[in-house]
Amino acid sequence: MNTVRSLVPGLKGRCTCREDVDFQEASVKELYPTFDLLLRRSMVNVDKPRGPSSHEVAAWVSRLLNQKKVGHGGTLERKLEKSLCERRTYHNP
Amino acid sequence: MSGVLTITLNSANKLLHWLMTSRKSYVGLMKLHKPVPKGRLEEVFFEFESEIYQTPPFRAAVKRQTRRRKVYRLQILESESEYVLFRADVDAGTYVRKLCFDIGEALGVGASMIELRRTSSGAFDERSCVTLNRLAYLLKVEKNEEEASRFFIPVEVALPEFPVLVVRESAVKNLYNGAPLMAPGVVCVSNDVKAEGQALVYSESGELIEVALSKRGKEEILQAHSGVVAVPIRVLDPRVTTEH
Numbered sequence: 001m002n003t004v005r006s007l008v009p010g011l012k013g014r015c016t017c018r019e020d021v022d023f024q025e026a027s028v029k030e031l032y033p034t035f036d037l038l039l040r041r042s043m044v045n046v047d048k049p050r051g052p053s054s055h056e057v058a059a060w061v062s063r064l065l066n067q068k069k070v071g072h073g074g075t076l077e078r079k080l081e082k083s084l085c086e087r088r089t090y091h092n093p
Numbered sequence: 094m095s096g097v098l099t100i101t102l103n104s105a106n107k108l109l110h111w112l113m114t115s116r117k118s119y120v121g122l123m124k125l126h127k128p129v130p131k132g133r134l135e136e137v138f139f140e141f142e143s144e145i146y147q148t149p150p151f152r153a154a155v156k157r158q159t160r161r162r163k164v165y166r167l168q169i170l171e172s173e174s175e176y177v178l179f180r181a182d183v184d185a186g187t188y189v190r191k192l193c194f195d196i197g198e199a200l201g202v203g204a205s206m207i208e209l210r211r212t213s214s215g216a217f218d219e220r221s222c223v224t225l226n227r228l229a230y231l232l233k234v235e236k237n238e239e240e241a242s243r244f245f246i247p248v249e250v251a252l253p254e255f256p257v258l259v260v261r262e263s264a265v266k267n268l269y270n271g272a273p274l275m276a277p278g279v280v281c282v283s284n285d286v287k288a289e290g291q292a293l294v295y296s297e298s299g300e301l302i303e304v305a306l307s308k309r310g311k312e313e314i315l316q317a318h319s320g321v322v323a324v325p326i327r328v329l330d331p332r333v334t335t336e337h
Contacts, residue, residue: 002280004259005299007249011257017281018315026299028247031332035238035245041104041301041332042245043112045214047222048098057225061100064229071106073099073113074185075154076211 007031039067048076096211097222104329105248111304112251115215116165118182123193125175126203134172137199138179142167147191155186162187177204180212215253221246248329249301256292256307257283258314258323268294268302269331273324276317286311292323303328 002019004011005026012023032038048057054075062070096119101109141164148159166182181189190206197204212219223244231241260268264278274294286292288310294302305323307314314322 002297004281004297006259006295007247007299008257008295011283014283014285015257015259015281016284016311016315017259018279021281028250031249031299032247035242037332038242038245038247039102041102041329042247043099043101043105043251044228044245045217045222046098046100046228047219047224048095048211049225050095054098057098058100060225061228064225064232065102067102069103069106071101071109073101073109074117074211074214076094076096076098076209077190 005030039065053077094209096209097214097217097219098211099214099217102245105251107327107329108248108252108304111253111255112215114185115253116182117185117187117211117215118180118213118218119189120170120178120180120210120212121189121193121206122208123177123179123196123204124207125177125197125200126205128175129200129202131172133200134177135169137196138167138169140199141192141196145187145192145195147188147195150188150191153188160186164192249295249299252293252301256286256290257281258286258292258294258305258307260294260296260302262297265296265302268325269328271325271328273321274305276314276320276322279314279322282311282314284311286314288313291326294323300332301329 002021003024004021005024007026007028046057046061048054054072058070058072099112101112144161144163146159146161149155149157162184164181164183168180169177170180171178189209193204193206228241231237258274258279259281260274260278261280264274268274280297286307288307290307292305292307294305296302303325304327305325307323308321309317
């Protein structure tokens with residue numbers, strides 16, 4: 001009998017198989033035994049602070065983890081430190 | 094503008110589209126340019142709790158064309174003179190700043206958003222978040238990778254429920270090289286797999302190999318003995334690099 005291991009919750013109930021299959025729950029540790037392996041195929045949710053842009057936060061995480069390919073989803077705009085009006089007066093006193 | 098920000102690493106970048114197309118929740122603070130009676134405010138908030146049309150702002154990362162988005166919930170948490178603290182559950186790709194502006198227009202007094210915090214993104218809420226400080230402390234000071242790894246979610250766990258195909262170990266190598274999935278390689282099919290629909294392809298050991306476009310429906314796949322079942326859309330990198 002074939003064994004299918006999976007991290008997807010409730011997969012057994014959603015599937016039809018071509019042969020007799022024994023479903024087993026896999027663990028993250030067994031698929032990704034080391035931290036470096038985990039970093040290859042994972043995501044992290046960070047609590048973004050108000051100052052920096054989403055892009056800057058992603059770059060910061062990339063440097064912290066020493067990973068080249070880092071992306072982010074759903075841009076949260078940075079806080080505007082000065083309103084556009086104030087900025088205009090600054091350039092045009 | 095703070096809160097839940099999903100950061101993808103390496104192979105997970107390829108799945109951003111599938112990770113991010115879920116609903117978002119926000120808590121925000123809006124400032125009306127003139128005070129408005131509470132009843133009127135509630136009325137307009139209720140009106141906006143529906144399908145809305147939005148054009149992305151001038152400085153946007155996407156094409157500026159009017160899009161339809163759903164506001165699932167729009168709730169006033171507190172309001173005092175011209176300040177309104179609200180909660181909004183919206184589709185991915187809704188501009189909340191724009192929503193505030195439009196509410197201001199509908200009220201006739203004008204309004205702007207002065208603070209916003211994303212409280213959840215799909216299945217992930219603030220509890221699943223890690224602050225940058227904590228992450229840096231864990232890795233640089235405590236050097237506790239074990240504890241830090243709790244915050245990293247592998248793609249297999251992170252993706253929302255989706256049609257699934259499970260394939261034999263013997264097919265894995267070819268799939269990683271970009272070959273189409275052939276019928277003999279399939280072990281299991283989830284009940285929601287449809288012809289010309291997307292599906293996640295997993296190996297028997299549980300690793301995600303690719304997002305594919307299924308060419309046949311569930312019943313057809315189960316009965317097929319040969320032929321192409323699915324073609325790749327996005328192929329990940331192998332979990333462990335094999336020596337050749």
